[in-house]
Amino acid sequence: MKKRTKKLISMSLASIMALSLAGCGGSSGGSDSSKKEGSGDAGKTLNIWCWNDEFQSRFNDYYPEVEKVSKDKSTTTLKDGTVVKWTINPNENNNYQNKLDEALLNQEKASADDKIDIFLIEADYALKYVDSDYTMDIKDLGLTDDDLSEQYQYTKDIVTIDGTQKGTTWQATPGLFAYRRSIAKDVLGTDDPEQVQAAVADWDKFNAVAEKANEKGYKMLSGYDDAYRTFSNNVAAPWVDGKTVKVDENIMKWVDQTKTFTDKGYNNKTSLWDDAWAKDQGPEGKVFGFFYSTWGINFTLLGNSLADPDGEKEVGNGIYGDYAVCQGPEPYYWGGTWICAATGTDNKDEVADIMKKLTCDKDIMKQITLDTEDYTNNKSAMKEIADDPDYGSAFLGGQNHIKLFAEQAEKIDMSNAGKYDQGCNEKIQAAFKDYFDGKVDEDTAKKNFEKAITELYPNLEKVEWPSN
Incomplete structure (x- = not known):
């Protein structure tokens, strides 16, 4: 069963990330230790981090450059000899984000073959990474407006900050x-x-x-x-x-x-x-x-x-x-997974090619839907299937x-999305469960939410409830 686990954002770690970046002058262009762009200088290892095997299966089944997959699926070898190393940390108890954050903090010090090249994020905590210098502007990788023209706007909005898009996805999730x-x-x-x-x-x-x-x-x-x-x-x-x-x-x-x-x-x-x-x-x-x-x-x-x-x-x-x-x-809408390029990647050309083929290529998007019944992020491809009698x-x-x-x-509107969505959504559901069960009254459930949310986000001072 495919489980979409969504756990709490680690605000203290996010703060450490921000302070670390400020100290080392991080930017979307990557560190000085990164290798130059171009297939000739690309790293021999492409590191991809995710929390389950969904993207791994899409990659292995539909990325045209795949040559072979190891028996245990821990690595994928591409036609140019690049070895894709998969790091999959299940997201129970925020495990995935915590380990990812730690690795990103050490990105500049990592050797070429240990640098994270791609990591996956979910909508509920997307802004935590999009609003940081650890993710690259996909335009700096070479993706153009024309490449992205058939994608649903909301899938672009979720990973856009101050006009800069820092991720892309193969799926839409109405x-x-x-x-x-x-x-x-x-x-x-x-x-x-x-x-x-x-x-x-x-x-x-x-x-x-x-x-x-x-x-x-x-x-x-x-x-x-x-x-x-x-x-x-x-x-x-x-x-x-x-x-x-x-x-x-x-x-x-x-x-x-x-x-x-x-x-x-x-x-x-x-x-x-x-x-x-x-x-x-x-x-x-x-x-x-x-x-x-x-x-x-x-x-x-x-x-x-x-x-x-x-x-x-x-x-x-x-x-x-x-x-x-x-x-x-x-x-x-519910869910979705976005591909982000990690700042400092030494495989920019390969990362860009993966993004283009697995999120922008109409034929690949259509085939994924025909094979899996998943809904992919290409309007023209989906219209062809929708209109097929x-x-x-x-x-x-x-x-x-x-x-x-x-x-x-086409009706999905993400204009009200924010960086506190994950915590607020999870805490409100947890706080009112006792109310639904009859263990507490509504006022107590509200107080429990207020306590939980201000503990999770100490920078927030109060909670206002709608008037009856």
Whole structure:
């Protein structure tokens, strides 16, 4: 199962990074000890850091310059003889960021073959690295506006600071509502995506369907966190204004809905990624649907739907084929992985070529989607698949989900993203879990959030809540 683990930003380490840079005069151009550009002077080793094997598999399967992969997959050899060394540190307990930060602090002192060339980041903590001198302007690598012209704007905005883009990605991650066809037929009398969408087109309608589902013995959602991203991606302003955390009204709408769903039995009281949540997506599940972005459907939901995880991915194995997707009450996105070039890399030409081929090449992007059903970051390629009358996902009962993703991707707005997003999103969900369970009242949950967030970010002075 593909798990998107998002842990807390280490603010003290980020501060050390900034101070270190100030002391050594770091800049996007790299250190004096870096080798000159050009394939002839390139390092013999290309070091790539990530937290799981997703990018590694994309690289090994689709980068045209791959010659061979070692049996243990720890290295990949390119056609020019360059050896790609993979450093994969799982992100449990912030392990990935902590080890990456330590390595970046030592980047200038590292030998040529030990320097980090590429590292991967997620949206929730992207600004921590984008707003530092440890990431390079991709234009300095040679990527042009024309190269990036088919990418979705929000994927560029997330890794842009003061007009400088410091990363690029092969994927876009718009979200949809994935529902069980059989349950929809029982509750609504239809499993047709357009008719189901009409039934859940806004939150009032969604809540009404939850009541109907409950009457039939089903849960509308699995747990507390399932709808969170749909609300948090549609806030009116960033989390922090100056030194004040301002909780958006839309976040409190999530709190109110989740408390109602919990009290009335419309959810199963699970949390994202726990065993009960995963089980709710499988053959024994009684949950109407799940909010998922692109990667979640073709990786996590598909895997959880199978009765035999090692068996064929086909109708007859669990509830494969019983899911479909619709837009849901609000557009949103969830997740995504960006490729950053580390300042000091001695393989600039190779890094640029990887970025161009694996995030800008239309044919490669299209093939990734055709092979994996993942949604890639190229508008023209996705439109071709969306408009193909013969394309359909067997997992989704033959539905062309790319068409819906293409419509949703254009609606994503990242103008309210900020560097405190990860911590605020995680702490608010954690603080209100006890409230949903009835262990504390709402005022206590608010106080617990205030305490947690000011401890995490000591520079923030207070929290303001929306008036009722």
